Amino acid sequence: MKTEPMISIVGLYKRFGHHEVLKNVNIDIKPSEVLVVVGPSGSGKSTILRCINGLEHATGGHIYIEGTDITDPRTDINEVRQKVGIVFQSFNLFPHLTALKNVTLAPIQVKNIKQEVANEKALQSLAKVGLKDKADAFPAHLSGGQQQRVAIARALAMDPDVMLFDEVTSALDPELVSEVLDTMKALAREGMTMIVVTHEMGFAKEVGDRLIFMDEGEIVEDGKPVDVFTNPQHPRTREFFSKILSHL
Amino acid sequence: MGICAFTVLPVVGAVLAIVFGSVARVKIKRYDLEGSGLARAGITMGILGLAIPLIALFLYLRRDGLREFISEFFNWEILKGAMPYLLQGLLYTIKVAAIAEVCILVLGLIIALMRISRSKVISTIAAVYIDVVRGLPLLLQILLVSFGLYYLLGLKQSGITTGIIALTVCYAAYEAEIFRAGIASIHKGQMEAARSLGMGYLKAMRFVILPQAVRRVIPPLSNEFVALLKDTALLSVIAVPELLQRAREIMGNKFNETPLVGAALLYLCVTIPLMFLVRYVEKRLAKGD
Numbered sequence: 001m002k003t004e005p006m007i008s009i010v011g012l013y014k015r016f017g018h019h020e021v022l023k024n025v026n027i028d029i030k031p032s033e034v035l036v037v038v039g040p041s042g043s044g045k046s047t048i049l050r051c052i053n054g055l056e057h058a059t060g061g062h063i064y065i066e067g068t069d070i071t072d073p074r075t076d077i078n079e080v081r082q083k084v085g086i087v088f089q090s091f092n093l094f095p096h097l098t099a100l101k102n103v104t105l106a107p108i109q110v111k112n113i114k115q116e117v118a119n120e121k122a123l124q125s126l127a128k129v130g131l132k133d134k135a136d137a138f139p140a141h142l143s144g145g146q147q148q149r150v151a152i153a154r155a156l157a158m159d160p161d162v163m164l165f166d167e168v169t170s171a172l173d174p175e176l177v178s179e180v181l182d183t184m185k186a187l188a189r190e191g192m193t194m195i196v197v198t199h200e201m202g203f204a205k206e207v208g209d210r211l212i213f214m215d216e217g218e219i220v221e222d223g224k225p226v227d228v229f230t231n232p233q234h235p236r237t238r239e240f241f242s243k244i245l246s247h248l
Numbered sequence: 249m250g251i252c253a254f255t256v257l258p259v260v261g262a263v264l265a266i267v268f269g270s271v272a273r274v275k276i277k278r279y280d281l282e283g284s285g286l287a288r289a290g291i292t293m294g295i296l297g298l299a300i301p302l303i304a305l306f307l308y309l310r311r312d313g314l315r316e317f318i319s320e321f322f323n324w325e326i327l328k329g330a331m332p333y334l335l336q337g338l339l340y341t342i343k344v345a346a347i348a349e350v351c352i353l354v355l356g357l358i359i360a361l362m363r364i365s366r367s368k369v370i371s372t373i374a375a376v377y378i379d380v381v382r383g384l385p386l387l388l389q390i391l392l393v394s395f396g397l398y399y400l401l402g403l404k405q406s407g408i409t410t411g412i413i414a415l416t417v418c419y420a421a422y423e424a425e426i427f428r429a430g431i432a433s434i435h436k437g438q439m440e441a442a443r444s445l446g447m448g449y450l451k452a453m454r455f456v457i458l459p460q461a462v463r464r465v466i467p468p469l470s471n472e473f474v475a476l477l478k479d480t481a482l483l484s485v486i487a488v489p490e491l492l493q494r495a496r497e498i499m500g501n502k503f504n505e506t507p508l509v510g511a512a513l514l515y516l517c518v519t520i521p522l523m524f525l526v527r528y529v530e531k532r533l534a535k536g537d
Contacts, residue, residue: 053444054443055440055443055444078443078446078447078448079446081443081444081445081446082445082446084444085444085445086444088437088440088441090435090437092435092437092438092440092441093441094438094441094442094456094460095460096459096460096463105445105447105455105456106442106445106446106447109447109451109455110445110446110447110451111446151441154445155444155445158445158446
C-alpha cells in the first residue's frame, strides 16, 4: 500500500539576493519517517527546515504539508505551524518565563486551551524529556542540554505531526549532547515524523530511516544511512565523509 | 588702603608658597627624595591662600550687591508665606507629569510598533512624526499645541489638558525611539520561536518580545520621567499653574526672588529621590539579567 507523503517538497528554490541557497530540491517524507539531512555548512540544510516552517519564503517551487501548499499566499501559515514543531540550534527559550510557562504559552494563546489542562499536558511533555522537576525553573538556571529538552517539550506541547530539528546539539557542550539525542531517539521510537539536520553521524546511522546529503543547495545523495555511509555514490559525498571520518 | 594690605600681602605669600612648593616637588621627584607629601601640602596651602583673600576681596567690593542678593534670594518670611501655595504647585506638577507619563507610554509604544511595521506607509508616518517632533524645541511645541488646540477644539489655553497633550506629543516621540531600541535588542530567534509555535505577530509581540523589551527599557524610561517632571516647568509659558508658574506669580507680587529658590528646593525634593530610585532599579535589573 502506498502511503501519502506527510511532507512533499517539489522543485524548491531559495535565493538570498544573488546567492542561490537551494536549487531544485525535491523530497517526499512519509509519516513516521526519520529523515536525516547532512552536509557541509552553507549547503542549505537549515534553509530547507526554515522554508518548511514558513520562517523563510520559498523563491520557487511548492511545499505541501499534509496536502496543504504552504507557498500559497492564501494558506494560513499560523495554522500550518501548529502541525510542524521546530527546535533551534540556539534553544530560543523565552527567558522571562519558567520552563512550564514556556511550554504552556502557545497552547493557551493559540489553541485556547484552559490553563489547568495546559499545565497538566505541559508537565507530561516535561516528564517525557525528563525535566518534570524543573517546571518552575527559569531558562537561565538550566544547563544547555536541559534548555534544549525544554525547547523540545515546548514544540511537542502543540501536538505537531512533524518535528524539525535544526542542528540542535551544535551549541551544546559535548557531555550534554547525549541527553538531547536520547530524547530525540525516544521520540523517533514513538513514531514521530522527524527531519533532523545534524552533524551527529552516529545518531544518523542509529535512528535515521533515510539520509540526504546536500552540497551547494542540491541533494547529492539520498538513501538508507548505512548505504550512504558505507558506499557513497558521489565523489562529493565521499570527500565529505572522508573528512569527517578522519576526525574520529 | 587697609583692604589692599590685607589682600596683597597674603597673595604675595601664597604665590611664593606655590612657586617654592612646585620647585621643591620637581627637585624631590628628580632626585627621588623624601618629603614630596610636604611639598604638595605647601602648594595646596598656597592655592588656598591665593583663593581666599581674592574671594574675600571680591565679596567686599560687591558688598552692596551681596546684601541685596541675600535679601532677594533667602527671605525667610516670604518663603514661609509662599510655601503652601508652592506645595500646591508641586502637587499640580506631579499630577501633570504622572498623567502625561501614562499617555506618553501608550502613545510611545504605539508609535514604536508603527515604526517597525512592515507596511512602508505606516512606518514612514511614524518616522516623520518622530523626526519632526525631535527636531523642534519643546517650548515651541507647547506654544503651537496650546494655540492650535484653542482654535481647533476650543480648549482653555492654560488648561491641564493642553499641558498634558503638549508634553505627550513631544515625549512620545523620544520614548518611541527607546521602545524601538528595546524591541530591536531582543534576539530575532525569540520572534521566530514564538511564530514557529503558531503565534501571530501581535501575540508574539505581546507575550514574548514586549515583556523582555520593556524590562530592558525601564532605566532609560525612568530617566525620561525625571526629565518630563522638570520639563513641566515649561508649561509656565502658557500659564499652567504648575510649580514654576506659581513661584513666578508670587515673585511678581512680592518683588522678591525667594519663591524661585523655594521652587528649586521643591523640585530637588522630588527629582533627587527619583534619581536614586532609578539607579537602584537599574542595579536590580542588571543583576537579574
